Amino acid sequence: xxxxxxxxxxxxxxxxxxxxxxxxxxxxxxxxxxxxxxxxxxxxxxxxxxxxxxxxxxxxxxxxxxxxxxxxxxxxxxxxxxxxxxxxxxxxxxxxxxxxxxxxxxxxxxxxxxxxxxxxxxxxxxxxxxxxxxxxxxxxxxxxxxxxxxxxxxxxxxxxxxxxxxxxxxxxxxxxxxxxxxxxxxxxxxxxxxxxxxxxxxxxxxxxxxxxxxxxxxxxxxxxxxxxxxxxxxxxxxxxxxxxxxxxxxxxxxxxxxxxxxxxxxxxxxxxxxxxxxxxxxxxxxxxxxxxxxxxxxxxxxxxxxxxxxxxxxxxxxxxxxxxxxxxxxxxxxxxxxxxxxxxxxxxxxxxxxxxxxxxxxxxxxxxxxxxxxxxxx
Numbered sequence: 001x002x003x004x005x006x007x008x009x010x011x012x013x014x015x016x017x018x019x020x021x022x023x024x025x026x027x028x029x030x031x032x033x034x035x036x037x038x039x040x041x042x043x044x045x046x047x048x049x050x051x052x053x054x055x056x057x058x059x060x061x062x063x064x065x066x067x068x069x070x071x072x073x074x075x076x077x078x079x080x081x082x083x084x085x086x087x088x089x090x091x092x093x094x095x096x097x098x099x100x101x102x103x104x105x106x107x108x109x110x111x112x113x114x115x116x117x118x119x120x121x122x123x124x125x126x127x128x129x130x131x132x133x134x135x136x137x138x139x140x141x142x143x144x145x146x147x148x149x150x151x152x153x154x155x156x157x158x159x160x161x162x163x164x165x166x167x168x169x170x171x172x173x174x175x176x177x178x179x180x181x182x183x184x185x186x187x188x189x190x191x192x193x194x195x196x197x198x199x200x201x202x203x204x205x206x207x208x209x210x211x212x213x214x215x216x217x218x219x220x221x222x223x224x225x226x227x228x229x230x231x232x233x234x235x236x237x238x239x240x241x242x243x244x245x246x247x248x249x250x251x252x253x254x255x256x257x258x259x260x261x262x263x264x265x266x267x268x269x270x271x272x273x274x275x276x277x278x279x280x281x282x283x284x285x286x287x288x289x290x291x292x293x294x295x296x297x298x299x300x301x302x303x304x305x306x307x308x309x310x311x312x313x314x315x316x317x318x319x320x321x322x323x324x325x326x327x328x329x330x331x332x333x334x335x336x337x338x339x340x341x342x343x344x345x346x347x348x349x350x351x352x353x354x355x356x357x358x359x360x361x362x363x364x365x366x367x368x369x370x371x372x373x374x375x376x377x378x
Contacts, residue, residue: 057083092128
């Protein structure tokens with residue numbers, strides 16, 4: 001369980017798999033079978049991530065579900081670095097921190113209800129103004145970067161009309177959060193008219209049907225969402241490459257992790273366009289969703305969602321950090337990214353939303369490595 005102080009009923013609720021941002025159809029038992037059947041593409045002995053002298057001033061992020069929450073979280077906490085965010089079926093920064101007031105904020109309950117399907121739970125959606133107020137307070141305490149940086153970010157939001165896992169009222173609050181922070185309306189794009197389930201979208205008829213919500217949460221809705229996201233975050237992109245010319249690398253992710261309770265895999269992945277071997281490229285970070293780890297779906301997320309083809313033609317390094325299922329402590333059985341505090345030792349004062357959060361620091365370390373001198377590995 002994530003918090004030693006949690007009551008038995010709450011732990012039972014968590015153990016039932018409700019905190020997975022995946023529907024009942026993707027039952028934990030199915031995930032266990034998939035984990036046994038799939039061999040990840042790399043091992044814990046992966047080499048160190050090399051430096052590529054990347055231009056970190058143009059760093060952007062995106063993600064689905066818990067990865068969408070993580071993208072929103074990372075973009076706000078490290079707003080001095082991040083120039084834009086793509087959030088698919090995710091909610092606003094610090095979503096699980098509201099409602100509630102210190103010293104008691106029911107992060108777990110909020111994540112299960114307010115941040116997912118508040119209508120079904122008979123609670124109100126998150127309130128953008130309250131969350132921005134919290135972010136401003138954290139910035140004043142220097143726990144995160146200055147929120148004034150949010151005005152320059154470009155933001156892509158997506159909510160499928162058939163998504164009942166993270167519903168549209170939750171995603172809408174991300175746009176309101178940015179609008180209140182002063183981000184111009186023309187920098188915010190909200191796609192809310194596609195009959196998609198809870199998934200990232202492709203134009204591949206081999207993928208799951210558009211309106212379905214089921215593993216691997218990669219759905220064919222006749223457009224490539226990765227292209228849609230990157231085009232908004234980086235206006236004026238060249239068409240995607242029909243044939244990849246770069247390389248997909250695995251790297252030692254463990255070296256960036258400072259805690260034994262990270263629920264992160266030993267191995268991460270990155271796509272490096274050929275041009276980036278000699279030129280300074282931008283970096284886009286993609287956070288997978290729950291049940292999209294290598295244990296659950298192998299290499300599907302980082303090879304078949306369309307990011308690499310767009311990146312290949314546009315000098316963008318794509319970084320794919322990896323969470324992993326953690327069945328005991330921290331309790332994260334479906335490999336979700338942390339937006340409610342399961343990696344924090346102190347449930348009263350968690351740090352998942354801060355720059356100092358275990359997962360946050362690790363990903364920032366990976367970015368810093370990519371921005372370091374070419375071929376450096378420390």
